[in-house]
Amino acid sequence: MIDLEPLRQTLGASDPWIESRGTHWLNPDTLSIRELTVAMNAVGARFVTITAYELAGTQGFRLEYHWDLKGRLLGFPFAISGNTFQSIYDLCEAADWIEREVHEGFGIEFTGREYEPLLLRAGDKTGVNLRETKAPAAAPAQKEVAK
Numbered sequence: 001m002i003d004l005e006p007l008r009q010t011l012g013a014s015d016p017w018i019e020s021r022g023t024h025w026l027n028p029d030t031l032s033i034r035e036l037t038v039a040m041n042a043v044g045a046r047f048v049t050i051t052a053y054e055l056a057g058t059q060g061f062r063l064e065y066h067w068d069l070k071g072r073l074l075g076f077p078f079a080i081s082g083n084t085f086q087s088i089y090d091l092c093e094a095a096d097w098i099e100r101e102v103h104e105g106f107g108i109e110f111t112g113r114e115y116e117p118l119l120l121r122a123g124d125k126t127g128v129n130l131r132e133t134k135a136p137a138a139a140p141a142q143k144e145v146a147k
Contacts (some may be wrong), residue, residue, distance in 0.1 A: 087113040
């Protein structure tokens with residue numbers, strides 16, 4: 001297997017790699033997603049996907065970028081406080097569809113690119129499909145019928 005330590009040093013990350021459930025995670029520190037993408041392209045890594053999560057309250061979102069490097073799945077988490085983040089589509093065309101899906105589902109605007117919205121259902125607005133909304137009040141529980 002490939003030694004990931006030289007990559008960590010190249011990226012300038014201070015934290016070590018953490019292996020969890022088959023993915024090697026690295027905190028990108030102050031590295032931007034675009035800088036990370038250039039570095040991953042330089043070592044021949046293959047972009048896999050982006051996983052998006054809405055964080056509690058007004059904390060924003062977590063975007064996890066996944067790359068394959070010679071059979072190792074690498075993950076890089078980015079926390080964003082608003083709803084904009086830099087696109088990597090011009091550096092990595094494979095990111096096109098998933099950036100559009102994250103935009104559609106969470107309303108995150110990937111800056112530096114233009115795209116047609118996917119619109120899962122006619123009339124929908126971006127972000128309405130996956131973003132947390134205030135849950136409706138719970139319906140009263142049914143009374144148990146006497147036997």
